[in-house]
Amino acid sequence: MTNIVIDNIRKSFGPFQALKDVSLTINDGEFVSLLGPSGCGKTTLLRIIAGLETATSGDISIGGRSVIGLPPKDRGLAMVFQNYAVFPHMTVYENVAFGLRMQKADEARVRKQVEKAAGLLHIEPYLDRYPNKLSGGQRQRVAVARALAVEPGVLLMDEPLSNLDALLRLEMRTELKTVLQSAGTTTIYVTHDQTEAMGLSDRIAVVHDGRIEQVGTPVEIYNHPATRFVGGFIGNPPMNFITMPVLAGQVAIGSESFSVPTSSGDIVLGLRGETVERAPSGQGLEMQVRVAEPMGSHLLLTGSILDQPARVILPATETVRNGETVGLTLDAKRVTWLSPEDGVSYPAAA
Template identity: 45%
Template sequence: MAGVTLSKVVKRFGSYEIIHGASLEVADGEFVVFVGPSGCGKSTLLRMIAGLESVTEGDVSIGGRVVNDVEPAERGVAMVFQSYALYPHMTVEQNLSFGLRMTGHDKADIARRVERTAGILRIAELLKRKPRQLSGGQRQRVAIGRAIMREPQLFLFDEPLSNLDAELRVQMRVELARLHKELGVTMIYVTHDQTEAMTLADRIVVLRDGTIEQVGRPLDLYNDPDNQFVAGFVGSPKMNFIPALVVEGDGRGVTVELAGQERTTRLTQPLAGPAPEPGSRVVVGVRPEHFGDAGKGDADLLVNVDIVEHLGGTSFIYASTAGDYGLVIQRDADGVADAAEITVSIRKSYLFDENGKRLR
């Protein structure tokens, strides 16, 4: 088993820079999820760890050893691909054992590993089938099985559940969590799905445009985002962003006026750091569940109800304001009245400056 260290890793394709000096420590046995919108460089970063892409600058270390120039097969990693990448002309058993057979492993050892892997993933009855005779979920299991066969020190997953339907995705998510617990091996997992990230990760790495925006435990990212991007990316439905202007501020806090409200609506937040100048633009972030009953929070908002989604236990109100932004408001199912206009109160909010940086 091994941890992974990225130090100032840069990737360029020609003159185009994809990764701009990423640094990260992944502890031995940790489950780390790289998350970010498509094109943010998360898969490239993963492929650099695997050795499928070269490192332009900086160092990638696995188990304390710099592996920049080490062949992929010598890095002790196994990877599961989004498309499964099974060998189409081989049976499941041959798929599992191919790598070991080709590298001259002992036959008895291969047979033992196949049996163990098939047991872990419950695919024993599929061993004689070919990939095209398997369902998506079964193929994914075989792909994971092929990774387990190598008994790697590090598992890499590149959006492994993207091609599965919603129900199967939830099921496989649970299985992956179980697998991590069972094997206790370091895992790095790439996804654009923040739910997968939140549910699987010990720590989440949020990437944007080739830069690591924030690293932290799922709930830390959720409760204490460093910037507007992370705040918006983590959590579903997304955090609401309300444009605002600073009215006054001192060493203790700041008062802002929310845009797009018919009545003047002000909100005051304590700040540890310096307050922005009066007149500067800021953004107030409010999570859907942080709206409460009128009069019971920091500021009251009058909004028009467009659509209400009843999910049973909770309801989501899609509302519009006099400004050009909409809001998603989460309420208990029995707290939603059939009204065209409602007043909600902001119970908890986050402040971001013009560049999206969190004001604390």
């Protein structure tokens, strides 16, 4: 059982608080992404879990045992770095074997494990080569194989795909998912790329400004962001936020009214661009379209709703001219309502 319990981790660099009481529980065999913009503290948290950095306060236990104060090698984990950190002076074989050699594994076990990991990552043809002869994608495979060869309880990955070009990233993402699923290792994956996090993770922890804003499955986080930050950070285009007046617990949109979780004042409508449909003319939520961009698979509209910037997606079969006003029908089950004061969302309607 290699679950990870992160309990009130705090980290300060001088007066700067990089992590503010972060708590997170990761189950055995689970793949959890730490997702957030650069500088949010996600890499610092990963490095604290790895033991490369020490927390100012708080506790971390791996497999039920507190690892605070233990050196990295005694934590039963392996790590894949953003710039691969594949040793240039060793062959691919020796790179993959490195962890096992450090554990003083016998030659037969080294060979068996290296071959197994190399097979999983399809790097057998390069075992005798030096990393400088390999492409970025191949080097990253070597780095992952090196980590898997020691059969770690926990695998830590720090932006492993961000140095690869877009096409390779997509290919490696799919492959990582297959490989890690078969390995069954508890994995913490740091990324700023929401599509990577969405595609790979069992659960995502969205990190912002040294705090975890929300933890949930990709679908939960996408459909019901806990905060305005999460909604705006995840999704392309990001979630639209339209502030509207509330009258007697209702918001009037076109000819319809929606009941909302507050009785008066203002409320923020969190609207995913692709959850709308085009309403018959003269009905629905009015959007002034500034630019209509046919993307082939869909039609992207940029403009404003109630004088607030908005971006929505309609099916490719629709035609909208620049400057036209279109009516949009909302799906009450797929909208999020947020407080205008603190940007926190109201619980989803049951």
